[in-house]
Amino acid sequence: xxxxxxxxxxxxxxxxxxxxxxxxxxxxxxxxxxxxxxxxxxxxxxxxxxxxxxxxxxxxxxxxxxxxxxxxxxxxxxxxxxxxxxxxxxxxxxxxxxxxxxxxxxxxxxxxxxxxxxxxxxxxxxxxxxxxxxxxxxxxxxxxxxxxxxxxxxxxxxxxxxxxxxxxxxxxxxxxxxxxxxxxxxxxxxxxxxxxxxxxxxxxxxxxxxxxxxxxxxxxxxxxxxxxxxxxxxxxxxxxxxxxxxxxxxxxxxxxxxxxxxxxxxxxxxxxxxxxxxxxxxxxxxxxxxxxxxxxxxxxxxxxxxxxxxxxxxxxxxxxxxxxxxxxxxxxxxxxxxxxxxxxxxxxxxxxxxxxxxxxxxxxxxxxxxxxxxxxxxxxxxxxxxxxxxxxxxxxxxxxxxxxxxxxxxxxxxxxxxxxxxxxxxxxxxxxx
Amino acid sequence: xxxxxxxxxxxxxxxxxxxxxxxxxxxxxxxxxxxxxxxxxxxxxxxxxxxxxxxxxxxxxxxxxxxxxxxxxxxxxxxxxxxxxxxxxxxxxxxxxxxxxxxxxxxxxxxxxxxxxxxxxxxxxxxxxxxxxxxxxxxxxxxxxxxxxxxxxxxxxxxxxxxxxxxxxxxxxxxxxxxxxxxxxxxxxxxxxxxxxxxxxxxxxxxxxxxxxxxxxxxxxxxxxxxxxxxxxxxxxxxxxxxxxxxxxxxxxxxxxxxxxxxxxxxxxxxxxxxxxxxxxxxxxxxxxxxxxxxxxxxxxxxxxxxxxxxxxxxxxxxxxxxxxxxxxxxxxxxxxxxxxxxxxxxxxxxxxxxxxxxxxxxxxxxxxxxxxxxxxxxxxxxxxxxxxxxxxxxxxxxxxxxxxxxxxxxxxxxxxxxxxxxxxxxxxxxxx
Numbered sequence: 001x002x003x004x005x006x007x008x009x010x011x012x013x014x015x016x017x018x019x020x021x022x023x024x025x026x027x028x029x030x031x032x033x034x035x036x037x038x039x040x041x042x043x044x045x046x047x048x049x050x051x052x053x054x055x056x057x058x059x060x061x062x063x064x065x066x067x068x069x070x071x072x073x074x075x076x077x078x079x080x081x082x083x084x085x086x087x088x089x090x091x092x093x094x095x096x097x098x099x100x101x102x103x104x105x106x107x108x109x110x111x112x113x114x115x116x117x118x119x120x121x122x123x124x125x126x127x128x129x130x131x132x133x134x135x136x137x138x139x140x141x142x143x144x145x146x147x148x149x150x151x152x153x154x155x156x157x158x159x160x161x162x163x164x165x166x167x168x169x170x171x172x173x174x175x176x177x178x179x180x181x182x183x184x185x186x187x188x189x190x191x192x193x194x195x196x197x198x199x200x201x202x203x204x205x206x207x208x209x210x211x212x213x214x215x216x217x218x219x220x221x222x223x224x225x226x227x228x229x230x231x232x233x234x235x236x237x238x239x240x241x242x243x244x245x246x247x248x249x250x251x252x253x254x255x256x257x258x259x260x261x262x263x264x265x266x267x268x269x270x271x272x273x274x275x276x277x278x279x280x281x282x283x284x285x286x287x288x289x290x291x292x293x294x295x296x297x298x299x300x301x302x303x304x305x306x307x308x309x310x311x312x313x314x315x316x317x318x319x320x321x322x323x324x325x326x327x328x329x330x331x332x333x334x335x336x337x338x339x340x341x342x343x344x345x346x347x348x349x350x351x352x353x354x355x356x357x358x359x360x361x362x363x364x365x366x367x368x369x370x371x372x373x374x375x376x377x378x379x380x381x382x383x384x385x386x387x388x389x390x391x392x393x394x395x396x397x398x399x400x401x402x403x404x405x406x407x408x409x410x411x412x413x414x415x416x417x418x419x420x421x422x423x424x425x426x427x428x429x430x431x432x433x
Numbered sequence: 434x435x436x437x438x439x440x441x442x443x444x445x446x447x448x449x450x451x452x453x454x455x456x457x458x459x460x461x462x463x464x465x466x467x468x469x470x471x472x473x474x475x476x477x478x479x480x481x482x483x484x485x486x487x488x489x490x491x492x493x494x495x496x497x498x499x500x501x502x503x504x505x506x507x508x509x510x511x512x513x514x515x516x517x518x519x520x521x522x523x524x525x526x527x528x529x530x531x532x533x534x535x536x537x538x539x540x541x542x543x544x545x546x547x548x549x550x551x552x553x554x555x556x557x558x559x560x561x562x563x564x565x566x567x568x569x570x571x572x573x574x575x576x577x578x579x580x581x582x583x584x585x586x587x588x589x590x591x592x593x594x595x596x597x598x599x600x601x602x603x604x605x606x607x608x609x610x611x612x613x614x615x616x617x618x619x620x621x622x623x624x625x626x627x628x629x630x631x632x633x634x635x636x637x638x639x640x641x642x643x644x645x646x647x648x649x650x651x652x653x654x655x656x657x658x659x660x661x662x663x664x665x666x667x668x669x670x671x672x673x674x675x676x677x678x679x680x681x682x683x684x685x686x687x688x689x690x691x692x693x694x695x696x697x698x699x700x701x702x703x704x705x706x707x708x709x710x711x712x713x714x715x716x717x718x719x720x721x722x723x724x725x726x727x728x729x730x731x732x733x734x735x736x737x738x739x740x741x742x743x744x745x746x747x748x749x750x751x752x753x754x755x756x757x758x759x760x761x762x763x764x765x766x767x768x769x770x771x772x773x774x775x776x777x778x779x780x781x782x783x784x785x786x787x788x789x790x791x792x793x794x795x796x797x798x799x800x801x802x803x804x805x806x807x808x809x810x811x812x813x814x815x816x817x818x819x820x821x822x823x824x825x826x827x828x829x830x831x832x833x834x835x836x837x838x839x840x841x842x843x844x845x846x847x848x849x850x851x852x853x854x855x856x857x858x859x860x861x862x863x864x865x866x
Contacts, residue, residue, distance in 0.1 A: 044510045053514045060510035065502060068738065072501050076685055077477045077493035080815065081486045089685060116733025118707035119552055142719060147708035147733060150721040154706050158591065245734070252509055252522060252737035273587050274551035275580035284629075284820050286575060288583040300549025300580060301678070303739035304685035305501065382513065387717050 018342040023409075027339075027402040030331055037328040039398035042316045043249075050404045050411075052383040054396030055195075055223060055361050058249030058313075067312035071305055089304055093255075093276070094295050096311045100257055103248070103314075103322050104221065104240070105231035110259050112294050113244070113310065114302040117222060117256040118147045119272070120241040121189075123297055124258055125151060126271035128187040128216050128239055129159035131264060135186035135215070139164045139174055145195045148220055152189055161186065168201035172209035179213055187216040187238075192230065193223035193359035196386045198333075198351035200224070200359045204235040211236065222246060226317070227360035227397065228326045232259055239264070247360065247396055250310035258297050265294050274299035316398060329360045329397035332405055336362045336393065339409035344416060350390065361394045364412075371421035372412065378426070381411040451775040456842075460772075460835040463764055470761040472831035475749045476682075483837045483844075485816040487829030488628075488656060488794050491682030491746075500745035504738055522737050526688075526709075527728050529744045533690055536681070536747075536755050537654065537673070538664035543692050545727050546677070546743065547735040550655060550689040551580045552705070553674040554622075556730055557691055558584060559704035561620040561649050561672055562592035564697060568619035568648070572597045572607055578628045581653055585622055594619065601634035605642035612646055620649040620671075625663065626656035626792035629819045631766075631784035633661070633792045637668040644669065655679060659750070660793035660830065661759045665692055672697070680793065680829055683743035691730050698727050707732035749831060762793045762830035765838055769795045769826065772842035777849060783823065794827045797845075804854030805845065811859070814844040 018026075031038070043059045045051060051059055075083040084090050097111030104111065115123075125138070140152045142165040156163045162183070166174040168190045178185050188210045192203050207217040216238040221230055226247030232240055240259040244250035260268050273288045275281050277298040280289075290296035317325075333351070340347050340362065350363040366372050366389060373385040383393045393408060415421050451459075464471070476492045478484055484492055508516040517523050530544030537544065548556075558571070573585045575598040589596045595616070599607040601623045611618050621643045625636050640650035649671040654663055659680030665673055673692040677683035693701050706721045708714050710731040713722075723729035750758075766784070773780050773795065783796040799805050799822060806818040816826045826841060848854050 044506070046511055046513075049513070051513060057509070057514040057517075059513065060505065065505045065510070068505050069498060069502060072493065072498045072684070072742070073477070076490070077498070078479055080479075080482070080484060080492065081490040081817065082810075082815070083685070084490075115548065115552065116707065116735070118709075118733030119548065119705065122705050145708070146711070146714075146717050146719065146721075149719050150706040150708065150711075153721065154704065158704070243734070251505070252516070253734040253740070255736060256733070271587065271591070272552065272555050273583040274549065275578070275583065276551075278579070278583075281579075282820065284579050286579065286582050288579075288586065300551030300689070301676070301686040302549070303688060303736035305742055306736035306739045307686070309505070309738055377515075382515070384514065387715065 018338065023339055023342055023406055027335065027406045030335060030402040034328050034331055034402070037320065037324050037397065038401060039316065039320065040401070043399045045399055048380050050381045050407050051399070052381060052393040052395065052408055054249070054399070055246050055392070055394030056384055057252055058246055058396060059399055061249050061313045061316035063315055064251070064309055064312045068305060068309050071308045092304065092307050092311065093298050093302055096307060096314070097257055097294070099311060099314050100244070100248070103317060104225055104259060105229060106233050106259055107262070110262055110265070110294055111257050112297050113257045113307060114255045114298055116253070117220070117241055117243040118151055119299070120256045120258045121148060121151045121220065122155060123270055123272050123299070124218060124239045124241050125155040125187070125189060126159060127260070127268040128218055129155065129161065130269045131216060131267060132186035135184050136160055137162050137164055137178055137183050137185045139166050139171060139185050139188040141165070141167050141190050143167065143194060143196070144191050144220070145222070148189070148191065168206045171206045175209055175213035175215060185213060185215040187218050189218040189220070191220040191223060195223050196350070196363060196390050196392065198359040198361035198363050200228070200352070200357050203230070203237070207235050207237055223359055227329055229322050237261065244310050249313045249316055251306060251313060253306065254310045255302055255307050260294050260297060266292065268297065270297055270299070272299050276300060320398070325397050329395055330355050330358065332395045332397055332400055332402060333358060333360060333362050335402050336395065336405040336408065339406050340364065340412060343409040343413040360397065361392055364391045364393070365389050366391055368421045371423070371426040372415055374426035375415040375420035375423065376411050378420070379411045379414065381408045451771065456772055456775055456839055459768065460839045463768060463835040467761050467764055467835070470753065470757050470830065471834065472749065472753065473834070476832045478832055481813050483814045483840050484832070485814060485826040485828065485841055487682070487832070488679050488825070488827030489817055490685055491679055491829060492832055494682050494746045494749035496748060497684070497742055497745045501738060501742050504741045525737065525740050525744065526731050526735055529740060529747070530690055530727070532744065532747050533681070536750060537658055537692060538662060539666050539692055540695070543695055543698070543727055544690050545730050546690045546740060547688045547731055549686070550653070550674055550676040551584060552732070553689045553691045554581060554584045554653065555588060556703055556705050556732070557651060557672045557674050558588040558620070558622060559592060560693070560701040561651055562588065562594065563702045564649060564700060565619035568617050569593055570595050570597055570611055570616050570618045572599050572604060572618050572621040574598070574600050574623050576600065576627060576629070577624050577653070578655070581622070581624065601639045604639045608642055608646035608648060618646060618648040620651050622651040622653070624653040624656060628656050629783070629796060629823050629825065631792040631794035631796050633657070633785070633790050636663070636670070640668050640670055656792055660762055662755050670694065677743050682746045682749055684739060684746060686739065687743045688735055688740050693727050693730060699725065701730065703730055703732070705732050709733060753831070758830050762828055763788050763791065765828045765830055765833055765835060766791060766793060766795050768835050769828065769838040769842065772839050773797065773845060776842045776846040793830065794825060796826070797824045798822050799824055801854045804856070804859040805848055807859035808848040808853035808856065809844050811853070812844045812847065814841045
């Protein structure tokens, strides 16, 4: 098994008959084979924890604490307001956007960082409405993360859109039906990876279908960027948003990003116009005139400490291609699935087995999912719970190993074997997990 | 003159005949008299700088760097996603809002922190539109900070409002005229202090006039909060927003706040609905239902490092009333004006002399304002420039002394005497000041 790194081989040998010793040998062999993408030394993680919630809050990359201290003490404390020039704070939203762009498959000049994902999506969906003024239907997935649904509903109401619900797999048929009904879609708005199931949708195919129907393709990359190739330019995506505190490790609530394909940049009209997107922000003009590039999507002053923390955090990807991260991720999630199926009787994995449809997590359905998550955490394996019955094990490949996957599967099995998930301390659903 | 702290006495002796020695003696006496509110030790300021740009970016309060380091290394790095519960990240927008509230004259439960001032104002003006659905006019000041004007124009277009321009002094007459014309105003939206001139407008009077006309009063407190009493509850303000990185010293781009008077909280409908304002955010429901308190104005995940830095920064006001800060500020700005008039021939001060109309800055008009600001900075006195011809000297009272005011006035005079403001190095207008 040594050197066996491909998903196919990896999957070929899984099964409930695999022994614990065999799993351990496989974990060892796979970790050896994937040693080149083991970036754990780039992160400051507690030694005793297997952290499977990097899809909620990514781990702290090394160097970020030092950079933040410098921003606070030197740039803010010593150099004060001059830092807008002297440390180029002003251009950070675009500069960090350009730094992020390669991870998204985007050429420079199309990504801007700032605000929350919700605000970015609001700005972006309204931009879509203004790019397709003669169309009045938005197609979106009812299984999207709730804030995406709330924003879609709000923008629809404000822009005079009707919302049609469809999964990305149903998008082509829905777009065709809408065309037949004489009410063509203005846009589709989907997440590339489903936040609960970890299902990876067909971004290239859905984007192409949208374009065939004359609609724009808007993607939320919150659960895919930093974990797998997105290929925004290659697949001609129109608009995209995403958060940076999950697989991009930008820190809690780190500012989100928006992507506008260069062909649209001069036509997007910010519904939420701020002075930082003005053509001449320091002329203090009374009338809004957007700057002639993607920075027009900027709004107000960004939270600089958080934004510069994100910039430093992106250093964790230096010299690593997203394809290499993806290869490691697929091996890890494939092995985690195998280990769970070998260790936990009757486990129901929600995340697709097909690598072409698998994001970077393994979600498991369990009736006492909340208790399982809490009891696993007590054993040092941190995953998370998504209502009503999902145990979500996020796999941020850069800082996890196959040995960690085995530890997680064993913890899951041990929790169930000892009924720890039924312990009242673990079984009560708190307000926040 | 020793012990002479009141503005009236202070102003009574000013004049161009005051000698340099007399000014120095006054500075010394006033600093002695105001020793109880000298909080410079609470800030980490470079010793060689007189910092008169705290109305753009406030200085770094002591303890913030340590707190930020703890947030990064311990809360993010060690405790990871559990910090949402264990360190109560989740409630921070409301908790920090409540901590800020006393400085605004607001009872708890009415202030929420997060997003930029621009986004907060957008959310707030749309809320005003929805609170007054039968009215279609917004009264605002054409001299407002540009982003306020852009947002007012955008919201007006989206909400079907007409914008009427008037200064706060003209508000009552404008509201009466609009009533006569049968098109009553939905709201007035003003800044309490003009960002260029430092003029303090009559918030109580204008708010009362708005209410007499059945309109809402919306205030931007960016240039007043932290410098002078606002009295939101006392004066029955309806809605307010403000930034926290000026006189509140929250750090570059620190998140802004929004205030909703408790009588309106259950009626404001967020135009930009985010999952963090949902009644049951972790139930992941498909339909938006706002929580039953001011947290409904929350949108997406706030930038936690920046938000917790702000929380720590507010400690600089511990044990100090805003009235005490205001008394010190008036003495400082009064003396700065005197010192400028005594030191600089023909200086034209834009900021009103009347303490009831004076914010916490002294703005001076000069045809080479940009060169003056740059040349003063080279002498260690940091003010800022506002186009086209304003030298803006912000006075953040907690960390400035009367001696600093005299140093600033002398630097201004020295720059002009040596024509340093005409030096090409200083006279060229850069993109950002």
